Amino acid sequence: MPCSCQARVPACPAGSASCPAGAGIPGFYSEMMMSGSSPQPIHRCWLHTIILHQYLRLTISDLMLSSKRNMFSKIFLSAISLLLANLQRFLCSLMQFVPGLRNSLPNPSKEQITFRSPRGLQCISPLMQTVEETPQPIPAKIKGHIPKWINGNLLRNGPGKFEFGEEKFNHWFDGMALLHQFQLENGTVTYRSKFLQSSSYLTNSQHNRIVASEFGTLAMPDPCKSVFERFMSRFEMPQPSDNASVNYVVYKGDYYVSNETIFMYKVDPETLETKEKVDWSKFVAVNGATAHPHYEPDGTTYNMGNSYGKHGSSYNIIQVPPQKSNCSDTLEGAKVLCSIAPMDKMKPSYYHSFGMSENYIIFIEQPIKLNLLQIITSKLCGKSIFEGISWEPQYNTCFHVVNKHTGEVLPGQWYSKPFATFHQINAFEDCGCVVLDLCCQDDGTTLTAYKLQNLRRSGEGLDQVYDSVSRSFPRRFVLPLNVNSDTPVGMNLNPLPYTLARAVKDADGKIWQEDGSFPSEPVFVPVPNATAEDSGVILSVVVSPTENQSAFLLVLDAETFRELGRAEVAVQMPYGFHGIFTSH
Ligand SMILES: CC1=C(/C=C/C(C)=C/C=C/C(C)=C/C=C/C=C(C)/C=C/C=C(C)/C=C/C2=C(C)C[C@@H](O)CC2(C)C)C(C)(C)CCC1
Numbered sequence: 115m116p117c118s119c120q121a122r123v124p125a126c127p128a129g130s131a132s133c134p135a136g137a138g139i140p141g142f143y144s145e146m147m148m149s150g151s152s153p154q155p156i157h158r159c160w161l162h163t164i165i166l167h168q169y170l171r172l173t174i175s176d177l178m179l180s181s182k183r184n185m186f187s188k189i190f191l192s193a194i195s196l197l198l199a200n201l202q203r204f205l206c207s208l209m210q211f212v213p214g215l216r217n218s219l220p221n222p223s224k225e226q227i228t229f230r231s232p233r234g235l236q237c238i239s240p241l242m243q244t245v246e247e248t249p250q251p252i253p254a255k256i257k258g259h260i261p262k263w264i265n266g267n268l269l270r271n272g273p274g275k276f277e278f279g280e281e282k283f284n285h286w287f288d289g290m291a292l293l294h295q296f297q298l299e300n301g302t303v304t305y306r307s308k309f310l311q312s313s314s315y316l317t318n319s320q321h322n323r324i325v326a327s328e329f330g331t332l333a334m335p336d337p338c339k340s341v342f343e344r345f346m347s348r349f350e351m352p353q354p355s356d357n358a359s360v361n362y363v364v365y366k367g368d369y370y371v372s373n374e375t376i377f378m379y380k381v382d383p384e385t386l387e388t389k390e391k392v393d394w395s396k397f398v399a400v401n402g403a404t405a406h407p408h409y410e411p412d413g414t415t416y417n418m419g420n421s422y423g424k425h426g427s428s429y430n431i432i433q434v435p436p437q438k439s440n441c442s443d444t445l446e447g448a449k450v451l452c453s454i455a456p457m458d459k460m461k462p463s464y465y466h467s468f469g470m471s472e473n474y475i476i477f478i479e480q481p482i483k484l485n486l487l488q489i490i491t492s493k494l495c496g497k498s499i500f501e502g503i504s505w506e507p508q509y510n511t512c513f514h515v516v517n518k519h520t521g522e523v524l525p526g527q528w529y530s531k532p533f534a535t536f537h538q539i540n541a542f543e544d545c546g547c548v549v550l551d552l553c554c555q556d557d558g559t560t561l562t563a564y565k566l567q568n569l570r571r572s573g574e575g576l577d578q579v580y581d582s583v584s585r586s587f588p589r590r591f592v593l594p595l596n597v598n599s600d601t602p603v604g605m606n607l608n609p610l611p612y613t614l615a616r617a618v619k620d621a622d623g624k625i626w627q628e629d630g631s632f633p634s635e636p637v638f639v640p641v642p643n644a645t646a647e648d649s650g651v652i653l654s655v656v657v658s659p660t661e662n663q664s665a666f667l668l669v670l671d672a673e674t675f676r677e678l679g680r681a682e683v684a685v686q687m688p689y690g691f692h693g694i695f696t697s698h
């Protein structure tokens with residue numbers, strides 16, 4: 115990394131103990147908990163309601179920034195309720211504005227965040243069980259009203275088959291990709307689903323056992339082979355899975371499903387048919403890419419992927435052009451914009467997503483480490499890839515900022531105390547800073563909780579699993595970009611006053627929840643020709659482990675979070691991962 119005037123600037127996690135300035139977003143949660151508001155939404159729907167909260171948080175902070183509409187009264191009411199809820203913290207935040215006092219304020223300590231350990235959580239095992247596909251569209255039963263202007267498909271991806279014959283997968287992420295489609299047309303909704311016809315799915319089906327290893331499951335050698343052949347198979351390199359179960363992504367206007375390996379599949383978003391398999395390494399020198407690319411308005415796509423070579427690994431930023439040069443195009447023209455060396459080349463960090471603002475790509479190198487030696491020898495040791503991943507909080511979390519137009523890595527290092535992050539909320543630039551909102555956990559061992567044996571527990575066992583998972587909070591990080599050797603040390607460099615304006619959402623109370631219901635990642639669909647940023651609807655597929663409780667597509671008014679309608683589908687549906695909406 116170019117580093118002639120390298121400055122190590124502690125990134126400022128709003129509300130965390132390391133940044134006095136940040137009485138930020140996480141405090142919002144602690145206040146919500148401590149002021150006696152129900153912590154239920156997080157506890158009851160611990161898989162995804164959190165994301166709904168995070169989405170809300172984002173909407174509110176954006177509203178606060180633009181502050182154009184009828185927000186003043188909301189802010190005022192919120193401020194009053196916050197003031198009453200926590201007078202001391204409020205005074206502290208006011209003192210932030212007094213020059214000289216700002217840096218001497220007490221840190222909002224983590225200990226202030228108190229949680230009740232929930233007891234008797236509802237068993238969610240039915241959401242992680244094999245289901246049948248529904249290849250022909252079936253009509254959904256509409257309750258309420260689905261606006262007629264929403265025309266298109268909500269496409270979602272996630273695991274739907276967890277065993278073949280007698281053999282069972284170990285980890286939630288191993289389940290075979292089931293592609294879902296909710297088709298919305300003129301106020302009506304139909305649903306269909308199909309299993310991705312990946313090589314993993316086809317060979318496992320053909321042999322009626324697990325032949326292809328997945329993230330958390332090492333396939334056993336073929337029992338029909340000789341003892342010698344079975345022994346020798348242990349010396350083979352693990353093969354990357356093509357079970358693209360994590361998300362739908364778009365490159366050059368075509369739809370693909372993706373996990374995080376070297377393979378993706380092109381799919382037909384209308385019929386859910388599996389089309390061609392695409393290998394990233396045929397186009398750019400990478401061994402995989404995330405399932406969370408970022409898109410420019412013109413269709414240019416940015417992604418990140420690791421490359422592994424003789425001398426260890428690199429993190430690479432990839433740019434895919436917006437248009438095809440002919441109709442059979444896939445990733446032609448893709449290029450590596452820049453490569454970043456890991457802190458330890460044999461132990462690169464795991465990342466599930468990355469940030470993008472107008473001019474920058476922000477890569478977060480977190481202390482969830484891939485032990486390459488262990489992964490390469492995993493077959494020999496009888497282990498899965500998952501077992502080669504570890505949480506190593508002796509490392510800080512480090513932010514790398516790259517100019518996405520030039521590929522130049524900015525000559526600074528921003529770091530924070532160790533935290534783990536899977537998903538980004540937002541990234542933008544303001545006053546010479548990059549502002550990042552992330553879903554953060556103080557501990558990076560969550561992947562273990564997602565083992566199927568844990569998720570399928572019930573009663574006290576499930577409560578224990580839930581207690582073992584570090585809570586996820588939205589946190590705001592401010593990375594001042596114009597830092598050089600003249601920049602004074604020990605001063606808060608965050609010029610943005612609005613990182614304090616974090617407490618508004620609670621009183622706003624835009625939460626959708628229902629007992630025993632598990633909403634999926636919310637997807638915003640703007641009304642055609644929308645003028646306000648939140649004119650439109652929020653779509654979320656809601657599933658339930660309760661018998662005979664139908665899954666449904668929920669349609670909320672994005673501005674008010676009022677339920678407009680729901681489209682119930684009488685099929686069993688597992689809990690999925692991600693998806694997108696595609697307009698007709
Ligand atoms: C094996 C091999 C090599 C090396 C291979 C290596 C290093 C492979 C590494 C593979 C890895 C790290 C795979 C990771 C897969 C991770 C996946 C699929 C993650 C999925 C995450 C999901 C679905 C997240 C879900 C969610 C989370 C976290 C929070 C919730 O709130 C919301 C929800 C459910 C969506 C070499 C060196 C190229 C040589 C050749 C052979």
Ligand SMILES: [Fe+2]
Nearest residue numbers: 406466537692
């Ligand atoms: Fe994700």
